[in-house]
Amino acid sequence: MRTLTRSLLLLTTLGLAGPAAFAQKTYLHCGRLLDVRSGRLLTQQTLVVEKDRIVAVQAGYTAATAQDKVVNLENKTVLPGLIDCHVHLESQQSRSSFTDQFTLGPADIAYRAQGYALTTLRAGFTTVRDCGGSGVNTALRNAVNRGLVPGPRIYSAGTAISATGGHMDEGDGLSADMMEKLGHPSNIANGPDQCRQAVREQFKRGADLIKIASTGGVLDLSPNGSGPQYTEEEIRAVVETARDLGMPVACHAHGPEGIKRALRAGVSSIDHGSLLDDEGIALFKKSKAWYVPTLIAGKSVADTARRHPGYFPAVVAGKALSIGTVMQGTFGRAYKAGVRVAFGTDAGVYRHGQNALEFGYMTEAGMPPLEAIRAATLNAAQLLGDPTNLGALETGKYADVVAVDGDPLQDISTLTRPRFVMKAGVVYKSE
The missing domain is CATH 2.30.40.10 (Urease, subunit C, domain 1)
Structure with a gap:
């Protein structure tokens, strides 16, 4: 002794x-x-x-x-x-979402994001890919990694890259005076050279991946959510620059032409993919890109537009009803055709913490439960590039x-x- x-x-x-x-x-x-x-x-x-x-x-x-x-x-x-490959931890859709961008500062967003992160973690999602915010998402990732706040493991896209007038252009729908005051945000890029510069800017700010939008979106104030907004040359400039920097590229895309341009240019994932056609399915299988369907987001916005007239601006409500209602059927066709699927929900478009409802919508469309779980574990880990540690x-x-x-x-x-x-x-x- x-x-x-x-x-x-x-x-x-x-x-x-x-x-x-x-x-x-x-x-x-x-x-x-x-x-x-x-x-x-x-x-x-x-x-x-x-x-x-x-x-x-x-x-x-x-x-x-x-x-x-x-x-x-x-x-x-x-x-x-579980792993959710498409979330937005900085925000949550509400009647005040449009005005929030004028009334909330970075500190407000950060405190709110911390709460959404903990809600997500307690819902069973231990890892997420945050697909675009103000940059608070990257700071939140750092705070979680340092043990300062609780939250899931975060892969941050920083601020998503958009064409002028595109889905992530904050000037959409604003008056000329307001657009002038906004200036030229660093996430707005047109032409291959600006696209390369925008990628390097997000790399400098500490992003883990690059997020772009090759088509319009549902919740922005642009009139068309499906038309292409980047040329294939512009997308390829993003992909090649990101690859040089060791970063994958996630691409928001609803319409078929924007999807196909992005797949030909070599993006890592197509997120949403609402109006995917047969040619796009063939390109998915050829490129080995991942499809991140976000069915709950489509269900949520369509249901809100239908049940609560006036909740969204008229232009948004119209897109919600035309695009959100077809996403589940598109997913079913793509899965049955052999497209690789990684789980993602677009959390923030609906209430954080309800991410697992996506599993039900996936199985309703014909995916067996085991495959849906694999999409949120093994497949998602591969998309994130870390199957050694996750999944x-x-x-x-x-x-x-x-x-x-x-x-x-x-x-x-x-x-x-x-x-x-x-x-x-x-x-x-x-x-």
Whole structure:
């Protein structure tokens, strides 16, 4: 005993004792564990977590030592932390959304975004790709990474790049005087040279990826949400510059021509893809790009426009009804044709925290529950470029864990009611 005591004192003096020498482990006893790679539900499994990683997956309920912790999930189904590849954490659609851009400052946006981030995490989404904001999204990513605020792991696109008059042009619908005061925002780019400069600007500001819009959108004040807004040459300039800087490119696109130009130019994903045609489907399969469908966004805006006249400006309501109502059918055709799908919802267009409703819309369109879950785990991890750390409950990956009641392979709606959420070894929800 004296020898052990002296040894501990020596280790402490050398800085080797404490958490590093006797790291506490957490043992998650899982009644059912979904192996997303094989598609099997494994019974009576133990996930061993040390710091932020899964260090073992063991059959049976492994006994823990006195200094370790056991989490009883023996009556739950456990699966990897979910990934949403299209969110906007800075905002949430409301009647005041248009005026908010004139009344809220960066600090207001930051406080609000922190709340939306925590809501998203507690809904079971441990990783997200934020597809465009004011730059607060990148600052929020940094704050989460430093442990200053709780939130999902964030891949930030910074500020999305748009053509003049395009979907992310903040001057759309404004008077000439207001447009003059706005000046020329750095995210507005026309022609290949400006497109290259805009990519480099987002890189300088710390973005993880580039987001562009090759067509109009639903919620902007432009009259047409489907027409192309970038040439193929402009998109290729974005893609090539981003590739040189090690950044993938996500492309907002509704109309068929804008989709096809972006696919030919080499974007990593098409987000929305509402009016995708057969030629576009063939290009998807040839290019190996990912389709991020955001069905809940289409459902949400169409339903709001139909049920609440006057909620949106007339030009927005018309686009919501014409585009939002066709997205689910388009997705069903694309999936059945073999297009690669990664899960994404456009959270912020609807209420944050309801992301998992997307699973129901995907399965309604013909995607089996297991494939929908893979879209939000294995597939999403590939799109994010980090399958080594994300997307499955496997040794060496981040300890991102969600537990639900019931069997999501039989009832996908169970994913809308997570009972337990762990991100990187830290528990954020336990009921």
